[in-house]
Amino acid sequence: xxxxxxxxxxxxxxxxxxxxxxxxxxxxxxxxxxxxxxxxxxxxxxxxxxxxxxxxxxxxxxxxxxxxxxxxxxxxxxxxxxxxxxxxxxxxxxxxxxxxxxxxxxxxxxxxxxxxxxx
Amino acid sequence: xxxxxxxxxxxxxxxxxxxxxxxxxxxxxxxxxxxxxxxxxxxxxxxxxxxxxxxxxxxxxxxxxxxxxxxxxxxxxxxxxxxxxxxxxxxxxxxxxxxxxxxxxxxxxx
Numbered sequence: 001x002x003x004x005x006x007x008x009x010x011x012x013x014x015x016x017x018x019x020x021x022x023x024x025x026x027x028x029x030x031x032x033x034x035x036x037x038x039x040x041x042x043x044x045x046x047x048x049x050x051x052x053x054x055x056x057x058x059x060x061x062x063x064x065x066x067x068x069x070x071x072x073x074x075x076x077x078x079x080x081x082x083x084x085x086x087x088x089x090x091x092x093x094x095x096x097x098x099x100x101x102x103x104x105x106x107x108x109x110x111x112x113x114x115x116x117x118x119x
Numbered sequence: 120x121x122x123x124x125x126x127x128x129x130x131x132x133x134x135x136x137x138x139x140x141x142x143x144x145x146x147x148x149x150x151x152x153x154x155x156x157x158x159x160x161x162x163x164x165x166x167x168x169x170x171x172x173x174x175x176x177x178x179x180x181x182x183x184x185x186x187x188x189x190x191x192x193x194x195x196x197x198x199x200x201x202x203x204x205x206x207x208x209x210x211x212x213x214x215x216x217x218x219x220x221x222x223x224x225x226x227x228x229x
Contacts, residue, residue, distance in 0.1 A: 059216065
């Protein structure tokens with residue numbers, strides 16, 4: 001069955017960087033885009049960006065450009081999200097999600113990773 | 120600030136139908152299919168409608184989606200206690216070249 005497993009919670013100081021991971025199983029890793037979506041405390045869902053595991057192509061929401069990098073390791077079916085210049089407002093649960101074929105929505109989600117940015 | 124606007128809350132008694140609206144623009148809902156997510160507290164979101172009208176495997180047909188112009192709707196019929204959650208619409212925005220989410224609607228079963 002399709003599963004997305006994510007790395008553990010992180011606590012970081014303002015200005016630091018964080019890298020979180022998402023390991024896929026149960027399907028052909030290179031056949032589906034992976035997205036990152038976050039939810040800050042008391043706020044709604046916010047799209048961070050996407051990676052095409054076949055081409056390495058990435059697209060990010062405008063507000064994250066210059067601070068975010070997405071990479072993948074095909075040998076382990078893992079996608080990485082690195083966010084730099086952390087601010088307290090980056091405190092959120094970060095989810096990875098698989099996009100179904102033909103813009104078919106985010107059909108499988110990871111459990112989420114809490115990233116806490118605090119001095 | 121989200122480009123897709125939803126009412127903050129909706130409610131109904133068990134068995135009733137609740138409808139949630141999602142208002143956007145020509146560059147998002149007007150041009151692309153809409154997806155809907157159910158997000159109970161403390162768990163990951165779950166896709167309940169994709170490509171505006173389609174049901175993912177395992178989602179009951181009590182959930183139905185529709186779209187007209189730059190607005191979309193999610194209807195939940197035969198409301199059940201387990202339907203209590205936050206619901207979000209989402210689509211691609213051609214002008215922003217980004218996915219966008221709605222502001223979210225909290226559904227309460229009275």
